[in-house]
């Protein structure tokens with residue numbers, strides 16, 4: 111049996127945590143031969159700790175063979191000590207009285223602290239996935255606060271947007287999701303996100319030849335971007351099981367590989383495709399040997415450039431706000 115991998119999940123007593131932890135315990139994320147030391151980090155309040163205790167009791171009751179240990183703590187040092195994988199899910203939700211900069215401010219404090227704790231205590235090769243919103247900017251903050259860790263290892267989740275898109279495309283064309291290749295969602299996990307079919311093949315045929323342009327522009331792009339709100343409207347709560355599933359997919363592929371198959375990950379830009387260096391940006395990647403690589407050599411159309419630019423502007427505006435907070 112392999113040596114256990116230490117996995118930290120923040121916001122473990124929340125909605126997404128409640129789906130995510132059981133999937134990790136079942137072996138869906140790291141494989142059926144990989145034991146896990148699972149650490150749940152929650153806020154240091156009586157109600158959060160009590161809820162986390164309840165989740166831990168249920169995890170115990172599953173008797174998952176792959177769960178080598180389960181701990182629950184509000185302590186950043188204990189949680190991140192030697193952590194090899196961190197899923198940063200816990201974040202401050204937006205409440206009615208908050209504007210965008212209040213939300214950025216509240217979350218910046220959380221991700222500044224967690225970034226520092228990762229820098230001080232985590233395994234030097236830790237892989238970090240930020241789910242908590244604003245996910246791209248929170249990943250940027252954590253990375254900036256962890257200067258001793260490879261910047262490449264701080265990613266944000268756009269896999270839910272990717273998965274949502276696959277199903278829309280499959281349903282429109284009557285194909286299977288597995289028939290779709292070379293698709294990605296560029297940019298920010300927000301209204302400007304750009305699900306891009308320029309290079310996409312569906313069952314070997316060019317997606318642009320199969321899909322009516324008006325459906326793509328007027329239905330597909332806005333439907334993917336507003337799917338989160340549609341779920342809240344229908345369910346009364348935000349996406350949880352599908353978000354947990356996307357987090358599992360993201361880490362699974364990063365660790366276990368995709369071969370030459372594209373996936374979407376939000377990763378720190380190295381200036382690819384004119385995206386300013388350092389922004390955490392959704393891009394097409396392939397994963398091999400525990401590492402990801404941004405797909406290179408794409409010739410962008412004017413339409414792609416324009417949509418990528420909208421996302422650059424959105425993320426640069428957030429970066430300007432949080433850079434001041436990080437510097438304090």
Ligand code: NAX
Nearest residue numbers: 121123124125126152153200201241242243245267270353
């Ligand atoms: P919940 O409000 O159900 O759970 C959040 C949990 O985080 C709570 O238990 C809370 O106590 C905990 N928490 C808050 N601050 C913490 C801290 N500093 N340390 C540890 N734990 C802390 O939210 P949930 O529905 O689980 O969503 C979590 C986050 O995911 C939200 O920010 C949400 O907006 C974001 N999402 C991101 C998605 C993406 O695709 N990137 C999609 C789904 C989701 O909307």
